Amino acid sequence: MSPRLLDRGPTGREIASAFLVCLVPVQLWSLISFLREVPAWLLQMSLWDIVGAISYGQAFALLETAVIFTPLIVLAVALPSAWFRQKFVAMSTGIVYLSAGWFVVAHLNDARVQALGLTRRLLPYLGLYAASSILVSVAINRSGRIRSAIESAVERLTVLGKMYLLVALAAVGVVLIRNL
């Protein structure tokens, strides 16, 4: 990547804090889902195996966060600076949390989503999602109050994000140890 292109992107500090905040819902969802299985696993697995199974989920969540976060960096580089780059933390946080809300709804209606399949019938929902994302982006762009509210939330969530990052890294370690 040329230095000029790098200049167009967000700073390392911005990327770090936005990434940590985006990590929270992904890790939290994964943790809740896996903890739901623990009572059944306690019947048949050792504690180390349960830690192992949860670790696969947490390690995957770290990868998942990276996968969804990368397009946001690309957007920040690609779009005019005033639209995205200058409000990177607020914009990426807003989009990720809005998407999280949509995906939670999808999880709660999984049978319906699976019945729709990758067909044209999915398009209206994708359209709604795109429209809501644009709406949130415009609101964050236009409203300084919304931006500052998000940024102050980010400051608090970063601490939680650091904790989750530690958990995720420990999970990666557990996965590695189990597969040595």
Place this chain on the structure above:
Amino acid sequence: MLSTPAPRDTGGLTRRDLLKLAAFLPFLEAGRQLAAKRMASTAAGPSGQPNILVLVFDTLSASNLSLYGYPRRTTPELDRCSERATVFHSHRSAGNFTTPGTASLLTGVYPWSHRALHIQGTVLDEYRDRSLFALLADRGYHRLAYTHNIVAASLLDQFRHDLETLPRVGDLALMDLTYAERLFPRDLTVAVHGEGVLTRRGDTPSGSLFLYHPLSLLGARLLRRSDDRHRERFPRGLPGAHDLRFLLEDAVDWTIEQLSTMPQPFLAYLHYLPPHDPYRPRREFVGIFDDRPDPAPKPSHPLSDGTSTEFLNTERRRYDETIAYVDGELGRLFRFLTSSGLLDTTYVILTSDHGEMFERGIWNHITPVLFDPVIRVPLIVWEPGQRVGRNVHTPTSSVDIVPTVLRIADVPIPDWCEGQVLPSILGEPPTPERGVYCMEAKGSPKLGALDVRSTAVISGRTKLVHYLGYGAYDDVYELYDLEEDPEELVDLYPARPGIAVDLVEMLSTQQVKMGALP
């Protein structure tokens, strides 16, 4: 005036040429059979020990096989092949689903001992070195195992160190969208548990917030395309499970290839998933039983899941079609075994890990009940060169496979083994008063006391089932006379508990093994 028609251009081949070629076909076939026989004999090991081939078809209920008297002709090939085999008519799996059933088959002990009680469960560490494969370690056998079923793969993975060949489940798949087995082979069972949460194999939402839906929708599309590509031959889609699709035909081809080239003597354990649901037979088997009457419905059981009779009848027909499809492929495998001469040097054991239910409001095998359709499975043994068929009616169990194989291989049977050598095999006499057991205990902890469980004991003509810890259906006994009432319709226990005294005693003697492990 009639004119002689000009000879037609057939691209160089006339009808006469084709007839000439056809005349050579029998010689070609004879040559192929000779070559196969030669291959089998040249591959024979120096020890002179017989080969042992264990064929397990998942979810194959004896109740639905014409070989065992089922009115629909589901197994014409098996009926024919078993004319020169020993057919066991009262054979039960030790569990009512894959994990306990397979674990008992491979270790020779009941579920309360090996404790592989749960879906994707594994045996206790002490049984890792007590498998069929371990017990034949020093006898010069080449040991191969394969399963289509990811649940059984966890068990085979535990015995990996005693196997010369253990292909992955996905190795025989046309399409494999699973990852745990590929990425984490050293930690298979736990990784599969993790993958199960991410891909939503249970009832709870997936553990992947953002990627589950895009990936699952894409995966479903890929699987559907794969099904569509084979729609002509498989109108209901390809056989498979979870995110795997495969053909039984490929598995049988692979088996033939392995058996042709494997060093001898061999012990091959091959576990094929069909006729496990989804029931997807090849086109020629679809609808073959649609004009046959459905069995009379049975009354619902207190532990029923309330499935409608109409659904059960439809699924039963599809299951029967799938059995007929499996039977066709089994016939092909047996034609190879015969033509190659392997049937003269090999003990072939055909069985299943559990059965399937289509009655009393219960569908499939994830159920606490232990009625015969879900635990009575086929057991057919071909001894090398056997020419006369035999029938055994005394109760036998899947825990008997290990001691029988050990006797065949001339290996001492260890004290901890809970099975017996199968009657009539190598002249073994039957034990008429013997009780065989079956257990389901998914709701109990692996290492703790098995307080939520169903246990059955079958001795002679009677069968006692004890249900424990199922809410309102707690500490309930059911008793059936299998000779007078093979459909298990009349529970004799409430009126005549006295008949069950011996069977209750038999269950009590095993009680201590169902406690918490030290």
